[in-house]
Amino acid sequence: MGGRARCSTLPVRLSRSPARRRLRHAPLLGRHNHELLAELGLTAREITALEADEVIGRAPVR
Template structure:
């Protein structure tokens, strides 16, 4: 289990490889749904206006702390 500052505790799948001397750990929480959408689209060439249009059309959404989890 891991803890997220907004959504609380969530289940984490174990890694495929295990090391005795360096056990796996969760170093940071998972991103929320759509949290980095703007940045990813900007990296592949979308303008701020194009990203805003996608948000207005409901294509791009960022999960808010008050939204139910999918």
């Protein structure tokens, strides 16, 4: 599945609140692994090792 879709940020419309729409989809699984783990103090080498050991990844475990 790909492409853009318009989605409301709220499943209901409140009479005194403007409805906002998001133009971006949610991030894919693993999309921000490197950024988040680096912020936690892991080095690029450690993150690569976690990927190689399949501790973290970009696809659900089957």
